[in-house]
Amino acid sequence: MPIEAKKIAEELETFDVTTEDDSLLDKLVDLCGRYRLNEEGIVNEWFAFSNTRNGVPLTDDNLEVFESEILVKKVNKMGPATGKRNFRAPIQDLNSLEELIQAEEEEENLLDSYATPGRAASQKRSLTTPEDRQSKKASAGRSPRILFSPSSFSPSVTPSQKYGSRTNRGEVVSSFGAVRGAAWRGAGGRGVSVRLLTAPEDSVTARFKHMFQKLYDIREVLNYRIEDLAHSLSDHHNIEDFRPVAALAQETVKFLGQIACDSNGKLNAKSVMLQGDLEHSTGMQVPVDLSELKEYSLFPGQVVVLDGINSTGRCIVASHLYEGVPLPFHKPQKELEEEEVEGLEQQMVLVACGPYTTSDSITYDPMMDIIDVINKDQPDVCILLGPFVDSKHEQIENCKLTVTFQEVFKQCMKGFVEGTRSSGSHLVFVPSLRDIHHDLVYPQPPFYSFEPSKDDKRRVHFVSEPCTLNISGVVFGVTSTDVLIHMTAEEINSSLGGSDRFTRILKHILTQRSYYPLYPPAEDMTIDYENFQMHALLPVTPDILIVPSELRYFVKDVLGCVCINPGRLTKGQVGGTYGRLFVQRQKNGETDRQTPCVAAQVVKI
Secondary structure: OOOOHHHHHHHHHHOOOOOOOHHHHHHHHHHHHHHOOOHHHHHHHHHHHHHOOOOOOOOHHHHHHHHHHHHHHHHHHEOOOOOOEOOOOOOOOHHHHHHHHHHHHHHHHHHHHHOOHHHHHHOOOOOOOOOOOOOOOOOOOOOOOOOOOHHHOOOOOOOOHHHHOOOOOOOEEEEEEOOOOOOOOOOOOOOOOEEEOOOHHHOOOOOOOOOOOOHHHHHHHHHHHHHHHHHHHHHHHOOOOOEOOOOOEEEEEEEEEEEEEOOOOOOOOOOEEEEOOHHHHOOOEEEEEOOOOOOEEEOOOOEEEEEEEEOOOOOEEEEEEEOOOOOOEOOOOOOOOHHHHHHHOOEEEEEEEOOOOOOOOOOOHHHHHHHHHHHHHOOOEEEEEOOOOEOOOHHHHOOOOOOOHHHHHHHHHHHHHHHOOOOOOEEEEEOOOOEOOOOOOEOEOOOOOOOOOOOOOOOEEEOOEOEEEEEOOEEEEEOOOOHHHHHHOOOEEEOOOOOOHHHHHHHHHHHOOEOOOOOOOOOOOOEOHHHHHHHOEOOOEOOEEEOOOOOOOEEEEEOOEEEEEOOOOEEOOEEOEEEEEEEOOOOOOOOOOOOOEEEEEEEEO
16 A cells, blocks of 8 residues: 555654654655555654654654664665564674674663662663653743742752743643533542552552562463463353464464564564463464454564464464453442442542653642642542652752652652642552652552651552552552553554554553553563562453553543543643543443443643
């Protein structure tokens, strides 16, 4: 199919990149034809290139660098017919020697990840991810509206000029459903019940030791996931038996396994492998030919069942891909608890995701603004996701703070708790892997370094990352990890109808029944797989799934679950967005399920 500039523009908008210069789009179309990429592929390559260079803009000069440094080298590494890397090519030219030297330098820089913040900041970081965005600096006069003084944090405490001069405050940028009445306003937490859906033993409630994992144990966790999802696929699609992935099959049979890549590079249509389970395939891997599949959406770590043939025992030619099956929704108890009786009315939930400072200031002005919103609208529940002390903030990376990270965090918590006391809203704090003061292992335990006063304990809740909440009978799935951007960077697809990228990723999360189904994980993820198996899988399909991301905000209904990306409260030096929802639990006795999300909006801070 011909490459269209319009589709490239749509793909760019997914990453919040807009351009009105048709010549740039024409140049991208030309690059697609020259290097055999589709619209999504060229945008993914540009996005990765841009973020490894601190978010360079889309210009003619940058496209020339992009072509020479990325696309040309990529073609040199690919085979002429299959698109796979030519690992047998001898090292005999200058480009190959330069690549070898660069690989050795990256291995040396691996030691930086074990260094103290001061030492790590003094050296240039060699490996970055799409989430690593850096912003320019600016400064302005000091704002007097601060509940706690950050003057002890840093020698430079001037507020951000760009953030303070924004003109689109309160603008609604995405909507779902309709609001009854004219105003978004809650009841200040009256009659609200907030608790974990699962039992304490099934939730991360305390810290745990890390780096005691064995490869055998990790393999057992991954195999358990394959076997567990195999049962649901078998029951739903009436599958009676699976064949070993390496078994000879002249007729169409069914193969079970996990999608993997044949190298350390990014997954593509020519590098797909199917790793079988232990029971049927003893963990063997076999390449998969996707040429006969009209539609597919695959990512590393995805558990699938394929119809296909394997005439040589060395390659599966797939003809059909079976879709995963989501978990059932939570069914509330027939007898309502006394504290939930009032919860049948509409309740307002506010969702905000850090960072709560701009990249060029440590004054926490955005945090003060969201506190003002809470006091004004009096939401019943506020779900506040980290990072609260962002490890990617410039002053933190350069160790310019004069107090400890724990003290900064305690000041933030004090500002939130004391600043919203008059609103009565319940506060739910979710940690982030970017919180430099907290455990940096996924899944994360709740914050443990701040203790609210007796008067605030009833309305302040510290939960794990990820977690599943029961808010007055409505189930919320919550994660602060940017799983959308991680999976977007790895997913490959072929769709006749041009399905929406976000919808595909969200379906994978729900049907793979995991808050983080990607394997291997992103480079900046440290996962404890024993705890992952116990605490990071979906217990049910949530009524509402909160998945904040650097990607464009949205509210979508996917498989009956309302998914919201509220965006981040700040993006670099400018203001970001937050989300708000009206929810109402389904009354007992109603047989046909209706989404409890009455309305939702994403709003500019």
